[in-house]
Amino acid sequence: MATYNVGDLRKGLKIQIDGEPYLIVEFTFVKPGKGQALYKCKLKNLIKNTVIDRTWKTGDQVEAADVEEVEAQFLYRQGDHFVFMNTETYEQYDLTADQVDEAWKYLKEGMVCRMLLFNGSPIGVTPPFHVVLRVEYCEPAARGNTATNVMKPARVETGAELMVPAFVEIDDLIKVDTRTGEYVERVKEGE
Amino acid sequence: MTPLAEHPAASIADTMKLRCKGDWRPTARFEVLRRRAELLRAARDFFIGRGFLEVETPLLSADTIVDRHIDPLPVPFQPERTSRATGAPVVSGGEPLKDTGARLSPEGYMPHRDDLPCMWLQTSPEFAMKRLVAAGAQAIFQICKAFRRQERGPLHNPEFTLLEWYRVGDNLEKGMKLLGDLVEQVAGLPYPEFVTYQEIFRFYTGLDPHYASAPELATVADLHGVPAPEIPFDDADSWRDLLFCELVQPHLGWPRPVIVYNYPASQAGLACVVEGEPPFAERFELFIRGIELANGYHEVTDPNEIRRRACHNNTWRVRDKKQPLPVDSRLIDALTEVSFPECCGCALGFDRLVMIAVGAQSIEEVIAFPFERA
Numbered sequence: 001m002a003t004y005n006v007g008d009l010r011k012g013l014k015i016q017i018d019g020e021p022y023l024i025v026e027f028t029f030v031k032p033g034k035g036q037a038l039y040k041c042k043l044k045n046l047i048k049n050t051v052i053d054r055t056w057k058t059g060d061q062v063e064a065a066d067v068e069e070v071e072a073q074f075l076y077r078q079g080d081h082f083v084f085m086n087t088e089t090y091e092q093y094d095l096t097a098d099q100v101d102e103a104w105k106y107l108k109e110g111m112v113c114r115m116l117l118f119n120g121s122p123i124g125v126t127p128p129f130h131v132v133l134r135v136e137y138c139e140p141a142a143r144g145n146t147a148t149n150v151m152k153p154a155r156v157e158t159g160a161e162l163m164v165p166a167f168v169e170i171d172d173l174i175k176v177d178t179r180t181g182e183y184v185e186r187v188k189e190g191e
Numbered sequence: 192m193t194p195l196a197e198h199p200a201a202s203i204a205d206t207m208k209l210r211c212k213g214d215w216r217p218t219a220r221f222e223v224l225r226r227r228a229e230l231l232r233a234a235r236d237f238f239i240g241r242g243f244l245e246v247e248t249p250l251l252s253a254d255t256i257v258d259r260h261i262d263p264l265p266v267p268f269q270p271e272r273t274s275r276a277t278g279a280p281v282v283s284g285g286e287p288l289k290d291t292g293a294r295l296s297p298e299g300y301m302p303h304r305d306d307l308p309c310m311w312l313q314t315s316p317e318f319a320m321k322r323l324v325a326a327g328a329q330a331i332f333q334i335c336k337a338f339r340r341q342e343r344g345p346l347h348n349p350e351f352t353l354l355e356w357y358r359v360g361d362n363l364e365k366g367m368k369l370l371g372d373l374v375e376q377v378a379g380l381p382y383p384e385f386v387t388y389q390e391i392f393r394f395y396t397g398l399d400p401h402y403a404s405a406p407e408l409a410t411v412a413d414l415h416g417v418p419a420p421e422i423p424f425d426d427a428d429s430w431r432d433l434l435f436c437e438l439v440q441p442h443l444g445w446p447r448p449v450i451v452y453n454y455p456a457s458q459a460g461l462a463c464v465v466e467g468e469p470p471f472a473e474r475f476e477l478f479i480r481g482i483e484l485a486n487g488y489h490e491v492t493d494p495n496e497i498r499r500r501a502c503h504n505n506t507w508r509v510r511d512k513k514q515p516l517p518v519d520s521r522l523i524d525a526l527t528e529v530s531f532p533e534c535c536g537c538a539l540g541f542d543r544l545v546m547i548a549v550g551a552q553s554i555e556e557v558i559a560f561p562f563e564r565a
Contacts, residue, residue, distance in 0.1 A: 031347065035428075036260050057429070
């Protein structure tokens with residue numbers, strides 16, 4: 001198992017604690033002049049998305065996490081399971097709704113996502129930052145109202161609901177920012 | 192500027208190989224470099240005005256201070272000289288450092304080794320300046336670079352600038368007053384307040400630092416939600432450091448600078464230890480806005496005590512899986528030969544003084560080229 005000397009820890013490295021992968025999101029070195037150096041980290045659990053604090057001292061070793069990011073195409077959904085395929089190796093991954101988390105809202109068949117693998121198994125999936133989705137249902141557009149500050153709920157083809165401007169109509173295509181879950185703009189067919 | 196902490200490189204060795212576009216540029220603004228130059232001049236004026244002699248001593252020396260937690264940078268080279276042990280000439284060279292399996296004696300002694308051609312970049316000019324005092328210097332100061340391995344962070348650069356001074360005849364009180372005057376007159380800050388390590392530690396942790404056991408210190412760390420590394424329970428010093436660093440230091444020196452004095456005897460460095468209940472070290476440190484700026488001692492004058500503490504630190508170094516360091520030094524030779532006068536010495540991190548003066552958050556804002564761009 002690969003290890004890091006704590007002196008080599010940096011923001012952005014992925015490490016393993018008690019069998020779970022963590023991303024170093026913050027890293028500070030503190031040291032009293034004559035005292036022991038401390039390596040203070042904020043760590044994000046890549047499976048549970050929780051953040052913890054950890055402090056190491058000089059000479060400590062930390063296990064590196066075998067985490068890699070691959071491109072995977074969303075194939076289909078079967079009940080509570082989401083099936084993806086690695087675009088390079090054609091290996092298929094079966095993810096639970098828990099593992100897919102919020103990403104289900106944006107998944108369209110054929111969409112290429114980024115998938116995080118830990119020891120070769122998927123632990124999470126990130127859709128593209130912007131996706132185009134068809135509006136399946138919303139209240140009819142108020143006539144002549146093109147203001148963007150009046151919002152109404154809409155359901156898109158994946159079954160997810162979000163707020164859209166009042167002028168949006170059923171069957172419109174809208175661009176959504178997957179990081180915030182917010183409506184960005186209306187797009188024309190073929191765009 | 193990308194701080195090292197955010198650098199994609201996985202290790203410092205990689206970083207050194209990694210040149211980024213535009214990283215020839217300084218990280219400090221010229222306005223800050225001008226302020227830095229003013230402070231350098233103010234510091235010189237301060238000491239020269241008090242009759243101090245400005246001195247320069249080797250940065251590269253055959254001797255090195257043996258601290259438990261400070262690592263010097265070895266330089267695989269030494270001038271041609273005659274072996275102290277055998278009288279045979281020793282060839283200088285650029286041999287890389289190898290693990291020669293240096294063995295410590297039970298009390299932690301490690302000799303200088305003639306088969307280990309190595310000199311040390313100084314972690315502070317302490318030894319050489321004390322040799323000057325031993326030779327008769329009365330009041331000396333120096334502004335020089337110092338080097339400490341593996342120290343890089345918002346307040347650390349492996350190569351940094353120290354302002355260090357010694358004055359014969361000073362006891363602890365006079366030594367601390369001189370530092371206070373410097374804070375006031377060079378940095379233009381209020382005169383510091385003084386507090387003992389015991390008082391301040393007790394105030395923020397509820398524990399007496401001289402008597403609290405490692406399990407007690409660990410319990411308090413846990414109560415305050417301090418994330419702790421794995422520290423064994425026979426290492427109370429490291430637990431005390433952790434609590435001081437996390438629970439005490441962040442509060443020190445707001446808004447008025449503070450000098451903490453009378454450290455636990457086990458954290459004496461090379462300060463005199465006053466026996467008693469509890470024994471304490473005549474060591475003092477300056478803190479401004481939560482930052483540790485200076486460390487001073489009422490100096491130990493007994494060469495056997497310096498040797499004993501070096502051996503003790505070596506024993507810890509081996510426990511910490513660190514290379515032990517040679518114990519003998521020309522300072523010990525000097526103190527064995529002549530009697531060392533009562534004196535106080537103090538070293539101040541000059542880069543941090545500039546940080547305070549310009550309100551910098553990170554050391555690279557006050558040095559032209561930090562380690563990654565060196």
